[in-house]
Amino acid sequence: MARNTSLATFRTLFNSLRKRDSIKPVYYLYGEEPFLIDMLQDEIEKLIPEEQKDFNFDLIYGNESNPADVLNIASSYPMMAEKRVVIVRDFMKLDENSEGEGIKEFSGYFKNPNPTTILCLIDTKFPHRGREPGKTLKEKDKETDLFEIHEFEKIDERNLPDWIIDWTRHSHKRQINPEAAQVLAQLVGPNLKLLSSEIDKLCTFVDTSEKVKVEHVKKITQSYRDYDVIELKNAVIKRDLHQALQIAEQMLLKTNNSTGEIIKTVGFFYSVFSNIWQICRLTEKGLNKQQVQDQLNIRSNYIFNIQYQEASNFKLAEMPYIFEALLDADSAAKGFSTLDTPSIFLLLIKRITG
Numbered sequence: 001m002a003r004n005t006s007l008a009t010f011r012t013l014f015n016s017l018r019k020r021d022s023i024k025p026v027y028y029l030y031g032e033e034p035f036l037i038d039m040l041q042d043e044i045e046k047l048i049p050e051e052q053k054d055f056n057f058d059l060i061y062g063n064e065s066n067p068a069d070v071l072n073i074a075s076s077y078p079m080m081a082e083k084r085v086v087i088v089r090d091f092m093k094l095d096e097n098s099e100g101e102g103i104k105e106f107s108g109y110f111k112n113p114n115p116t117t118i119l120c121l122i123d124t125k126f127p128h129r130g131r132e133p134g135k136t137l138k139e140k141d142k143e144t145d146l147f148e149i150h151e152f153e154k155i156d157e158r159n160l161p162d163w164i165i166d167w168t169r170h171s172h173k174r175q176i177n178p179e180a181a182q183v184l185a186q187l188v189g190p191n192l193k194l195l196s197s198e199i200d201k202l203c204t205f206v207d208t209s210e211k212v213k214v215e216h217v218k219k220i221t222q223s224y225r226d227y228d229v230i231e232l233k234n235a236v237i238k239r240d241l242h243q244a245l246q247i248a249e250q251m252l253l254k255t256n257n258s259t260g261e262i263i264k265t266v267g268f269f270y271s272v273f274s275n276i277w278q279i280c281r282l283t284e285k286g287l288n289k290q291q292v293q294d295q296l297n298i299r300s301n302y303i304f305n306i307q308y309q310e311a312s313n314f315k316l317a318e319m320p321y322i323f324e325a326l327l328d329a330d331s332a333a334k335g336f337s338t339l340d341t342p343s344i345f346l347l348l349i350k351r352i353t354g
Contacts, residue, residue, distance in 0.1 A: 024148045041122065087122065088121050104131075111136060160190060164199065172200075176199075183214055184198060187217070236349065245346060328351075
């Protein structure tokens with residue numbers, strides 16, 4: 001989801017569906033980001049009123065049906081309604097139960113789709129563009145009056161804060177501070193469904209006249225992930241070993257599952273140092289600050305400046321040792337060590353702080 005293109009595509013299509021503006025006979029939605037696709041599916045389902053769905057709505061799973069049956073449903077006319085909706089999840093799995101040519105059979109339908117059917121096909125991938133039906137779909141992609149074909153890529157973790165800012169604006173018409181977006185991204189991670197849920201809670205919790213700030217994020221997220229991990233990260237990035245060890249000890253005292261705390265923290269730090277490694281790697285190649293930002297597709301100057309400043313405290317040569325320390329701690333926490341869990345955690349902090 002570089003440069004947030006998936007969100008821009010989602011927003012345009014979502015608004016079009018919500019307004020019932022220029023509805024197409026065929027939608028092909030694919031990619032590794034299920035959250036956005038699922039929300040678009042919900043909007044397509046709403047194109048048929050509830051009282052008409054018994055006869056004019058079909059949700060089909062590819063591994064449970066076959067191309068002939070789907071094409072038969074899509075080609076039939078609605079009953080006492082203007083339109084019918086047919087949604088096929090895992091479209092390419094239709095091949096598994098096919099006795100004929102498999103999904104190649106859709107090529108004829110794509111060339112002349114039923115104008116009274118809204119056919120939505122969903123998969124993680126696009127069919128092979130050199131073979132049918134991918135070849136015909138690729139050609140039909142130019143026919144904007146008949147087809148909507150869109151890919152929704154998995155969001156890059158570096159772009160999560162930008163996504164949070166945009167999604168807060170899109171879903172709630174609210175603003176969230178870049179610093180708060182950065183903290184929320186680090187606490188929650190790249191699960192867009194969970195991020196959306198946390199944004200919903202934040203926008204409900206925060207007064208409508210206020211921007212969402214770091215202190216709001218702290219109050220909302222501490223129910224499932226302790227804010228201390230952010231404070232620990234800040235101490236580690238500053239390479240303040242004394243403060244980092246103090247925070248780590250407090251985290252161990254407060255948790256009921258020290259092993260789980262270590263595993264979560266390792267995952268968190270892996271994400272943090274992956275960003276640092278990328279910046280160090282590009283800087284080592286001789287790229288200036290602006291070139292590094294462009295290369296990493298980080299739109300927000302504020303967020304990039306934070307990450308760039310964090311990376312300035314480390315050298316590229318240190319990265320293998322830091323990732324080794326993280327891997328060792330993860331293995332040790334899972335039982336491949338004779339050390340007790342507090343020792344594993346504190347040793348990890350010493351090794352990555354340096």
